[in-house]
Amino acid sequence: MRESTVMFLHYITAILIAVTGLIHLLANNEPTIGPLIKENPVVYMGNMAIFLAALLYHAFNGVRVILIELVPDPCWTKWISWAVVIIGIATYVVGLQVLLVALGLV
């Protein structure tokens, strides 16, 4: 994947975090719209799944950027990127599982 695609997604996920994070906050704190979102498991779970994905992508890509700047060796750059992808996917799977259990969907 081209670096511009990775970084473009980094900016997109930043917007997604703000939007889905706001929906999450409304669902849990707003008395009028909140219950409407929370009562619909598909909307709430969908929002949380996107929020988690965006958050993890943004965070892990940030870590990758810091690491490749600190260890600029081209060989290490490749390894760091792959390690971050694998850890990111694993964390997402665990996070989704926790969410599903917490919402009583599994």
Next chain:
Amino acid sequence: MSTEAKEYTLPPEVLEETVKASEELWKPIKKVKFRIYKYNPKKDYAPHWEEYELEVSKGMTILDALLEIKGEKDHTLGMRYSCRMGLCGSCAMMINGKQMLACQTRVIEAAGDGDVIELRPLENFPVTRDLATDFTSFFEKHKAVKPWIIRDEEELDNPTGPYKQTIEEYAKYYQFTDCIKCGACLSACPTAATDYEYLGPQALAQAYRYLVDSRDNGLDERIAVVDVAHGCWRCHFAGSCSDVCPRGVDPAQGIQLLKGLIIRRKFGFKPHKPTEALPAKIAKKKEQ
């Protein structure tokens, strides 16, 4: 009509004033201590500092002072300089912790209220000797972005006429042509301090300069070089490069524009349609 050249002389009072101003400019007014970084990687185990005291005048530049030190106090002092007028970029160094050209900085201005000036080689560059640094990697990065007009046509090898360019097209890249490759921007860049693979502000700004040149057609070739892990996306917009540029170029802006150009290209936008050589354009119009 007489062809004899007429001799002009300044009026005596103007001449006297000029001589007086010149004397004033070069009259020693203050003693300044120069603290200079000394290191010869081939001989020395570690760098050390040497101090030299000089009587300085109002018009004296750091380069003048260094040449005086080299001529009269320490012949072993290593430094690089050439044009003495801020055009070649050879004498860039750290003057009191900031990247500056030695030939364009006056001693009095650099010293300010104090009387000590600290001179170090440019940061983020390997030291060749004392104040001279190795620019090999810097020029390699510059070369990597293909800083020349790329055209895949016969016209470049066998030109038939000039490429027409409007003022607006020229204005897009004009400021970046002022770069003198002094290395001050790369030296000030916080990313380059740890990431030695990073292309750096100078090379990236030059990549942008050629990408938006209406005569150029090397979009794909050049983007393949800058859109990589250690390319333009490693710029975090600290802006130090633009802050220290002795020519007033804004490489940080160039890099941000370059990022925008790459993203727009993803959606099918191109910066320009390469311009045609003027005679070809005229011939086409005639045909029409």
